[in-house]
Amino acid sequence: MIDREQVLHVARLARLELTDEEVGRISAELSDVLGHIEKIGELDLDDVPPTTHVVEVSNALRPDIVEPSLPREVALANAPAVAASGFLVPSPQADAEPS
Amino acid sequence: MTEFEPVIGLEIHVQLSTRTKMFCGCALSFGEPPNTLTCPVCLGLPGTLPRANAQAIHFGLMIGLALGSDLAPRSIFHRKNYFYPDLPKGYQISQYDEPLCRGGQLGEVRIHRVHLEEDAAKLVHAGSSGRIHGSDASVVDFNRGGTPLAEIVTEPDLRSAAQAREWLTLLRTTLRRLGVSDVNMEEGSLRCDANISIRPVGVTELGTKTELKNMNSFRFLERGINAEIARQEALLRCGGQVVQQTLHFDPQTERITSLRSKEEAHDYRYFPEPDLVPVATSEQMLEAARSAMPELPAAREERLQSLGVSAASARQLAWRTELGDYFEAALAADGAEPQPLANWICNELVARVGEDDPNASKVTPDALAKLVALVRQKAVTIGNAKLVLDRLVADGGDPAAIVEAEGLGVMAGGDDALDPIVEAALAANADAAEKIRGGNMKAIGAIIGHVMRETKGRADGAEVTRIVRQKLGL
Amino acid sequence: MSATDVTLLTAAAAVDAIERGELSAGELFEAYRAAAAGDELNAYLWVAQDAPAPVREGAPLAGVPLAVKDLFCTQGVPSQAGSRILEGYRPPYTASVVAELAAAGAPLLGKTNQDEFAMGSSNENSAFGPVLNPWDRTRVPGGSSGGSAAAVAAGSAPWALGTDTGGSIRQPAALCGIVGLKPTYGTVSRYGMIAFASSLDQAGPLTRDVTDAALLLRHMVARDERDSTSIGFPGEIALPASESLEGIRLGVPEELSDEGVGIERGILDAFNATLRLAEQLGATIETCHLPHAPHALSAYYVLAPAEASSNLARYDGVRYGARVEDGGLVGMYTRTRSEGFGREVKRRIMLGTYSLSSGYYDAYYGRAQRVRTKIADDFRAAFESFDFVVTPTSPSVAFELGAKTSDPLAMYLNDYCTVPMSLAGIPAISIPNGLSDGLPTGFQLCGPAFSENRVLEAAYALEQAIGFDELARRARA
Numbered sequence A: 001m002i003d004r005e006q007v008l009h010v011a012r013l014a015r016l017e018l019t020d021e022e023v024g025r026i027s028a029e030l031s032d033v034l035g036h037i038e039k040i041g042e043l044d045l046d047d048v049p050p051t052t053h054v055v056e057v058s059n060a061l062r063p064d065i066v067e068p069s070l071p072r073e074v075a076l077a078n079a080p081a082v083a084a085s086g087f088l089v090p091s092p093q094a095d096a097e098p099s
Numbered sequence B: 001m002t003e004f005e006p007v008i009g010l011e012i013h014v015q016l017s018t019r020t021k022m023f024c025g026c027a028l029s030f031g032e033p034p035n036t037l038t039c040p041v042c043l044g045l046p047g048t049l050p051r052a053n054a055q056a057i058h059f060g061l062m063i064g065l066a067l068g069s070d071l072a073p074r075s076i077f078h079r080k081n082y083f084y085p086d087l088p089k090g091y092q093i094s095q096y097d098e099p100l101c102r103g104g105q106l107g108e109v110r111i112h113r114v115h116l117e118e119d120a121a122k123l124v125h126a127g128s129s130g131r132i133h134g135s136d137a138s139v140v141d142f143n144r145g146g147t148p149l150a151e152i153v154t155e156p157d158l159r160s161a162a163q164a165r166e167w168l169t170l171l172r173t174t175l176r177r178l179g180v181s182d183v184n185m186e187e188g189s190l191r192c193d194a195n196i197s198i199r200p201v202g203v204t205e206l207g208t209k210t211e212l213k214n215m216n217s218f219r220f221l222e223r224g225i226n227a228e229i230a231r232q233e234a235l236l237r238c239g240g241q242v243v244q245q246t247l248h249f250d251p252q253t254e255r256i257t258s259l260r261s262k263e264e265a266h267d268y269r270y271f272p273e274p275d276l277v278p279v280a281t282s283e284q285m286l287e288a289a290r291s292a293m294p295e296l297p298a299a300r301e302e303r304l305q306s307l308g309v310s311a312a313s314a315r316q317l318a319w320r321t322e323l324g325d326y327f328e329a330a331l332a333a334d335g336a337e338p339q340p341l342a343n344w345i346c347n348e349l350v351a352r353v354g355e356d357d358p359n360a361s362k363v364t365p366d367a368l369a370k371l372v373a374l375v376r377q378k379a380v381t382i383g384n385a386k387l388v389l390d391r392l393v394a395d396g397g398d399p400a401a402i403v404e405a406e407g408l409g410v411m412a413g414g415d416d417a418l419d420p421i422v423e424a425a426l427a428a429n430a431d432a433a434e435k436i437r438g439g440n441m442k443a444i445g446a447i448i449g450h451v452m453r454e455t456k457g458r459a460d461g462a463e464v465t466r467i468v469r470q471k472l473g474l
Numbered sequence C: 001m002s003a004t005d006v007t008l009l010t011a012a013a014a015v016d017a018i019e020r021g022e023l024s025a026g027e028l029f030e031a032y033r034a035a036a037a038g039d040e041l042n043a044y045l046w047v048a049q050d051a052p053a054p055v056r057e058g059a060p061l062a063g064v065p066l067a068v069k070d071l072f073c074t075q076g077v078p079s080q081a082g083s084r085i086l087e088g089y090r091p092p093y094t095a096s097v098v099a100e101l102a103a104a105g106a107p108l109l110g111k112t113n114q115d116e117f118a119m120g121s122s123n124e125n126s127a128f129g130p131v132l133n134p135w136d137r138t139r140v141p142g143g144s145s146g147g148s149a150a151a152v153a154a155g156s157a158p159w160a161l162g163t164d165t166g167g168s169i170r171q172p173a174a175l176c177g178i179v180g181l182k183p184t185y186g187t188v189s190r191y192g193m194i195a196f197a198s199s200l201d202q203a204g205p206l207t208r209d210v211t212d213a214a215l216l217l218r219h220m221v222a223r224d225e226r227d228s229t230s231i232g233f234p235g236e237i238a239l240p241a242s243e244s245l246e247g248i249r250l251g252v253p254e255e256l257s258d259e260g261v262g263i264e265r266g267i268l269d270a271f272n273a274t275l276r277l278a279e280q281l282g283a284t285i286e287t288c289h290l291p292h293a294p295h296a297l298s299a300y301y302v303l304a305p306a307e308a309s310s311n312l313a314r315y316d317g318v319r320y321g322a323r324v325e326d327g328g329l330v331g332m333y334t335r336t337r338s339e340g341f342g343r344e345v346k347r348r349i350m351l352g353t354y355s356l357s358s359g360y361y362d363a364y365y366g367r368a369q370r371v372r373t374k375i376a377d378d379f380r381a382a383f384e385s386f387d388f389v390v391t392p393t394s395p396s397v398a399f400e401l402g403a404k405t406s407d408p409l410a411m412y413l414n415d416y417c418t419v420p421m422s423l424a425g426i427p428a429i430s431i432p433n434g435l436s437d438g439l440p441t442g443f444q445l446c447g448p449a450f451s452e453n454r455v456l457e458a459a460y461a462l463e464q465a466i467g468f469d470e471l472a473r474r475a476r477a
Ligand SMILES: [Zn+2]
Pocket: B021, B024, B025, B026, B037, B038, B039, B040, B041, B042, B043, B146
């Protein structure tokens, strides 16, 4: 079960805004899916190692050799807002709570 | 009144001196124009994948060796998820519960762990923007984003701000000696956060800690920690409680403010980075790290002491790598006695060049060695040798030539030359002469001072004393 | 040959025709370009305007054009992963596998429609509208590579690239009556594939027959320096030739081939008919066990959304894509993401964020990773007794548009038979398996990691025996 409060908390973490209708719908849908998923809780997995990669390789390190960077106009080409040769964003300070 | 004891642990971020970023081939940034050192990977473009820099792993292993850490045979990267404009992927690739190095010790402080991660980009406040109505705007420059960082976390073994500062100096020297970082606090290649709590003296449990962020100089580190200790003490003394939080120290106002924004408490949702494979530290990688290790300050300190350098000088020479290097160059040039040479460097030279590297000054190690030799041979008095050093610092040159040209050598001719001058000094300071006769040898200072003035410091003080005693029949 | 005639050739046949000088690559490209531009299934989101530069002399794929799923980044060409949040996004680089195939002589024909960020089994989650099934335009083509499958099935592309995370190549291939192959994880570079779930995503071919799948895959597998998880393929992918299954042991997992688990009767009938054919070709058929397979879907719906919730955090309105201003920074993030992502994507981000969040990691993500280990172990054990494990590809034939959109769990069950192989990272192919109620069904065959050549051989032998009628299928489309 996942209740409205949890849905709102998760939405905040994920930077999603949900309407009241969506909160209700998603909490029902997720509860449904989680109900199914929770069946894995029945399995005895104590001594089972987790799989992060199905094919175990290691290192795959890159030599420390400089490769060309993008021209700035290419780097900025897809940006929704640009100023002073950078990506323009609303200032995070505006959101900060006065302490 | 209860006495409190501070308990301090440090978290140090060090930018590694690789050629390229942690997970892409972009060159590291040294003040280039904004957003000229980016690529699809470090901009977090859709579809791109990270590739770990072998040299950063190598440097991480060297740091682990230098700190006596256990080097993990297998370590992995995690994703630390949070939203911020300086974080292009919405997560930072960092090591979490399987870091490259664990444990260790440097000086009196135990190391908790060392891990690798990528640096954030730079967010520059751009003031009010016409585009976004009535609100402030910032501009993101991704040049720095993805710079390799080693994070070194200590155990809470420090007990004062001054000790924290001193220890961080040792760490800086060690890392500089390794050549893995520029370790420059002002330029941000060395950044330090402090975890601070206080407890009544004698109590063993830890108090609630606060995290003081990003103090960007050694001075601010010390001041910030002291300010936070004072704040916590004041709180506890008036019956308050320390709240666990992240704090910012403003060096201008010396005020401490909370960094907590209105977003909910952090929940970083760490999970293993599926785009990277584990780092398996091979014997070959270990061997490469071992063979790249230079002599470290702790070992150097020990070796200098074994040469006969005093404990205090050995520490100073070993902890300030450039002083140690200067010392060893001077020692090689002359074969001089280590302790007098160390004294001249640690006291006189440092007094004149300050925090600067003496190797970059006009005084060559060879010249200083020669000057110290002249003193030892009594060819110049200590007082005049200091004047020669002033000249060397200002203009460089050969100390013997300066002594010669300025007539600063010890007066030739012994008694014959000095005798009349001492005679005159006794006559001019009859009071002092009387006191000396009466057994007060301290009064001889006035006589020696007079002789020195007359001889422009070229007289040998011991010789003057001998003549005075002789003349006064002592 | 007339324009229609040339598009009737399989890709391999077209390569031969060009090499023999009976067909020009330019003529073939133009025929397909016209077909793709005239597509009425909404299979394409972008079609090339101009003929590509001539392929280099001796390029093995001879200029036979390729349709590419939208989520592969293609320099200067819209690459939107079926999402509003990337509408109009033109990347400054090209995905490794697309570049490799272009160099091998398969130029880009068009970008195909898909479920948004590859999340879906019906293609109804595309921000650019659903794709229609060429067999019945009131039905879905499957997903998430639905545009690629529909384009190949309808003949507007000779072959196509898709990606498979939990069945996204195999299931639409089955629903559209074509061949779809998910290779061993790590054999094909993921660099430039807009990520859904990194530990599962793998590119693969959607083709008209098994030979084409082998031919395309041959030029896809490679170790790519830019993808740390890529390992390439030991040896070369061979073109299959065997028409026998003599000595081959097929394992039929009880857990994935039973009516009790929700597989349609017609699907099972078609599946069993093919098993009988396999026996006639010399194969032995026995029941096998994958005891943890019934839990695969649960593990998958923890792991994939968790990785997705993180992979999709980069869509924040700062560097590319859509942005919706809302005064402050947090407001900009939330408005941009809430308006930019579709319903299913938001649902999975929520699910993934929840399962990674503080206090739930061990119960969900940690456990799901352990289930994944058990499933891989199950397959390893099965492959000690069997050469291949075979199942129906999809539990149902193509369903009506809108039939499952309001029931996420029912939609997720489409992946029931395909997800276990994804979790195990092993190669699996779906081949056309006859019709049920006049609609295609798929037969899935999987083998151990890197057994692509043997999988293709066996699939080819079955394909010859099944004799799925290419021309009849085309006539319907
Ligand atoms: Zn880069």
